[in-house]
Amino acid sequence: MSRMKRTRRIRNSAIMAVFLLANTIPAQAQTGKRAELDGVWILLRSNTETPKLTPAGEKARAAYDFQKDDPDMRCIPASFTRVMHTPSPPIEIRQRQDSVEINYEFMDVRRRVPLKKGLAVKDAPYTASKYPHMGRSVGQYDGETLVIETAGQRAGVLDTLGVPGLYQSDQMRTIERFIADGNMMQVTVTHDDPFYFLQPLIVHYTYLRLPGGKILKWNCKPEEATYERFIAR
Amino acid sequence: MHRKIVIAVLISSSLLSIGGLGLAHHSVAANFDQSKTLDVTGKVKKIELRNPHSEITLEVTKPDGSVTVFHVEWSDKNALLRRTVPVNKMHVGDKVTISVNPSRRLSNLGYFRTALLPDGTILKDCGFAAYRDSVANGSKITC
Numbered sequence: 001m002s003r004m005k006r007t008r009r010i011r012n013s014a015i016m017a018v019f020l021l022a023n024t025i026p027a028q029a030q031t032g033k034r035a036e037l038d039g040v041w042i043l044l045r046s047n048t049e050t051p052k053l054t055p056a057g058e059k060a061r062a063a064y065d066f067q068k069d070d071p072d073m074r075c076i077p078a079s080f081t082r083v084m085h086t087p088s089p090p091i092e093i094r095q096r097q098d099s100v101e102i103n104y105e106f107m108d109v110r111r112r113v114p115l116k117k118g119l120a121v122k123d124a125p126y127t128a129s130k131y132p133h134m135g136r137s138v139g140q141y142d143g144e145t146l147v148i149e150t151a152g153q154r155a156g157v158l159d160t161l162g163v164p165g166l167y168q169s170d171q172m173r174t175i176e177r178f179i180a181d182g183n184m185m186q187v188t189v190t191h192d193d194p195f196y197f198l199q200p201l202i203v204h205y206t207y208l209r210l211p212g213g214k215i216l217k218w219n220c221k222p223e224e225a226t227y228e229r230f231i232a233r
Numbered sequence: 234m235h236r237k238i239v240i241a242v243l244i245s246s247s248l249l250s251i252g253g254l255g256l257a258h259h260s261v262a263a264n265f266d267q268s269k270t271l272d273v274t275g276k277v278k279k280i281e282l283r284n285p286h287s288e289i290t291l292e293v294t295k296p297d298g299s300v301t302v303f304h305v306e307w308s309d310k311n312a313l314l315r316r317t318v319p320v321n322k323m324h325v326g327d328k329v330t331i332s333v334n335p336s337r338r339l340s341n342l343g344y345f346r347t348a349l350l351p352d353g354t355i356l357k358d359c360g361f362a363a364y365r366d367s368v369a370n371g372s373k374i375t376c
Contacts, residue, residue: 042365066263067338072285088312088361105311106285164263208368216311218284225285227264230304230342 033144034095036180040213042090044184044206048162057167057196064157064165067227071157075220077107077131078157079168080150080176081189084205085161091207092215093178100139100146107131108218113139113148121151121173135174146178158191162203169195183209265306265334265344273303273343274330277323282310289323289345291331305331307345308358316374318358327351 053061071078084091089105102111111128119138127137127150135153139146151173158168172193179186185207192200223229261267275291287307292300307313313320323329329350333343348356359376367374 042368044365044369087365088309088315208365210368211371216314218311220284224281224283224288227339227342230336230339 033180034141034146036182037093037146037178037185038095040090040092040210040215041185041207042210042213043084043087044208046085046162046206047204048159049202049204051163051166051201052198054194054196054198060167060196061165064167066160066164069157069165070160072107072160073226074222075107075225077104077109077134078160079153080104080109080111080134080174081191081203082157082159082161083107083109084187084189085159089218090210090213090215092213095146100148103215105215105218107220109134111137113137115139115141121149142177144179148176148178150174150176158196158201166201167196169193171195185209261334261344264336264338266337267334267344269335270332270346271335271343272330272332273305274328275303277325277327277329278302280320280323280325282313282320284309284311287313287320289331289348291329302341304342305333305345306342308361312361312364313358316359316361316364318376319356322350322354322356323348 051057067073072082077083083104083106086106091105092101092103094101094103096115098115100113100115102113103109104111109128109131111134112125113127114124114137116138117140121136121138124136124138126132126135128134133154133156135150137148137150139148141147153168153170153172153174155168155170157166158172159166168191172191172195174192175190177186177188177190187205187207189203189205190200191197191203273291273293275293277289278292279288279290281288281290287310289305289307291303291305293303294300308316308318327350329348331343331348332346334346336342336344345358350356357376359374363376364374
């Protein structure tokens with residue numbers, strides 16, 4: 001191997017190492033409340049503000065049947081709002097230099113949110129590659145608060161747990177705001193969808209840090225999740 | 234100390250939160266009548282620990298001698314692990330009496346509350362609220 005080739009190989013390896021490091025090292029620069037967001041959290045409480053539904057929203061909610069229409073019974077996470085309403089499985093937040101990982105134990109949702117100034121949400125990658133119906137997200141910080149904007153969510157069920165039978169259109173835009181304070185974290189989610197809601201739907205979550213917590217595999221199988229299995233036997 | 238008190242107050246207030254954990258496990262509240270309990274005695278045919286809900290299958294002998302199957306739904310496997318519920322005390326083949334909240338729609342289904350095991354032990358699950366309280370207090374969950 002020529003000296004030039006060897007030098008190029010070493011340089012390429014160094015570049016790759018720096019790239020990999022940048023994507024795996026937590027955002028060391030984060031301090032204060034931003035840094036406190038990192039960790040594993042369990043739901044302490046949630047509160048959905050009274051939804052103001054359009055006639056389409058009222059009609060969809062009236063027709064909702066929890067045993068037939070709940071996507072979770074097919075192992076499909078309906079939305080992040082629905083995922084976060086499940087009390088037992090925790091969520092994990094890991095801030096990187098240019099992205100945030102949010103890992104939800106429920107339904108094994110693994111989310112990557114780019115922190116890139118100027119990136120339009122329509123140009124962002126799918127936020128959970130396994131579940132493209134959950135849309136595209138971009139994030140940024142507003143002071144100590146992590147703010148995530150999401151669009152491109154597929155029309156369908158929005159929530160089956162906090163307020164069962166809420167629906168979303170593909171025009172919905174969602175803003176999530178995460179702020180930590182020691183062992184507590186507040187998450188406020190605002191869904192703006194004029195097709196189903198007369199005014200934005202706001203959901204509040206309070207989380208509690210789970211010391212030493214780990215996200216476990218969920219491994220949901222549709223044939224084990226649906227209530228149809230009891231009828232078929 | 235102060236932090237523990239604050240968290241305890243938050244937990245108490247959370248119980249009053251509309252749409253919060255009072256309605257948690259909507260599928261449980263919606264599917265099962267939590268105002269009623271039913272004791273079902275039978276032989277354990279299957280124990281399946283899984284997500285989103287675990288399941289115990291019982292073979293129940295009816296008064297006429299015929300055998301029917303009753304399904305008992307329970308918490309997700311991950312939650313049972315975190316709450317250190319001693320599920321391994323129950324075995325396939327055991328004759329047990331399980332206290333359940335009956336399904337609102339299906340006569341062959343209920344939601345686990347407690348189980349009386351062959352040796353007289355009562356197997357119970359403190360539930361998510363007790364687990365969450367133990368996390369808040371920095372204590373070990375005990376039922």
